[in-house]
Amino acid sequence: MLDYHIHVAAHGEYKYTDEWVGDFLNHARLRKINEVGLLEHDEFLSMVDNALIERLAFNNPDLLVRRGLEVDYVPGREQDIKKMLAGQNLDYVIGSVHFIDGWGFDHPDNQDLFENKDIDRVYRDYFSLINQAVHSGLFDIIGHIDLVKIWGYRPIKKGIMHYVDPVLKSISRSDMVIEINSAGLRKPVGEIYPENEILKAMFALNIPITLGSDAHHPDQVGEGLEEACNAAKRAGYRYVSGFDRRQRYLTDF
Numbered sequence: 439m440l441d442y443h444i445h446v447a448a449h450g451e452y453k454y455t456d457e458w459v460g461d462f463l464n465h466a467r468l469r470k471i472n473e474v475g476l477l478e479h480d481e482f483l484s485m486v487d488n489a490l491i492e493r494l495a496f497n498n499p500d501l502l503v504r505r506g507l508e509v510d511y512v513p514g515r516e517q518d519i520k521k522m523l524a525g526q527n528l529d530y531v532i533g534s535v536h537f538i539d540g541w542g543f544d545h546p547d548n549q550d551l552f553e554n555k556d557i558d559r560v561y562r563d564y565f566s567l568i569n570q571a572v573h574s575g576l577f578d579i580i581g582h583i584d585l586v587k588i589w590g591y592r593p594i595k596k597g598i599m600h601y602v603d604p605v606l607k608s609i610s611r612s613d614m615v616i617e618i619n620s621a622g623l624r625k626p627v628g629e630i631y632p633e634n635e636i637l638k639a640m641f642a643l644n645i646p647i648t649l650g651s652d653a654h655h656p657d658q659v660g661e662g663l664e665e666a667c668n669a670a671k672r673a674g675y676r677y678v679s680g681f682d683r684r685q686r687y688l689t690d691f
């Protein structure tokens with residue numbers, strides 16, 4: 439079992455100490471997770487203590503500790519992202535969209551803005567950004583691919599697959615992986631990312647998956663992953679993908 443989406447620094451409020459990072463590893467062990475992917479949002483990259491991670495990995499030989507990064511994809515940032523990733527020695531890079539034209543739609547303070555918008559347009563814009571993230575070729579994994587549903591707003595004029603299909607086709611032509619992210623269970627939408635219909639279409643297109651809890655606290659490591667695994671298995675999946683220095687491999691789950 440693996441969890442590839444664990445934020446140690448959360449939103450910058452926690453520092454890397456042996457005790458704090460060790461707490462994440464202990465919770466992983468308790469939840470029978472043996473492959474642990476630590477990553478930060480790219481704005482907190484400078485907070486990461488690589489020597490500390492290496493030391494803890496050495497002292498916890500029963501766990502496979504991977505190092506990732508979650509990058510905010512914003513069109514026009516491609517060159518900066520490329521520069522930022524150079525020389526980082528990461529195992530994997532997740533590309534995520536948290537902003538539509540500067541609107542941080544997943545932030546609780548901004549959810550009211552959905553009220554005055556054409557939701558179909560929001561979905562169209564969001565998935566167009568995801569598609570650009572795929573085409574940028576910068577990422578190994580697309581994070582929480584239908585995050586735009588976070589507050590429970592759904593498109594009315596067209597079904598979800600109208601917006602997602604072109605993205606899945608792009609992903610299936612690349613060597614990218616889609617993350618099954620259980621954090622949606624803790625949000626008003628109350629379901630994993632991505633929803634079942636998308637998951638089924640992904641399996642039909644042979645798109646590989648990985649798993650992440652989006653933990654921002656040790657207690658959240660592995661949270662909801664059992665449900666995420668069950669959904670993936672129901673869709674037909676038998677393997678998940680891990681990464682070692684940006685090389686993908688398959689493993690049981």
Ligand SMILES: [Zn+2]
Binds near residue numbers: 508534536582
């Ligand atoms: Zn995210």
Ligand SMILES: [Zn+2]
Binds near residue numbers: 443508652
């Ligand atoms: Zn995250």
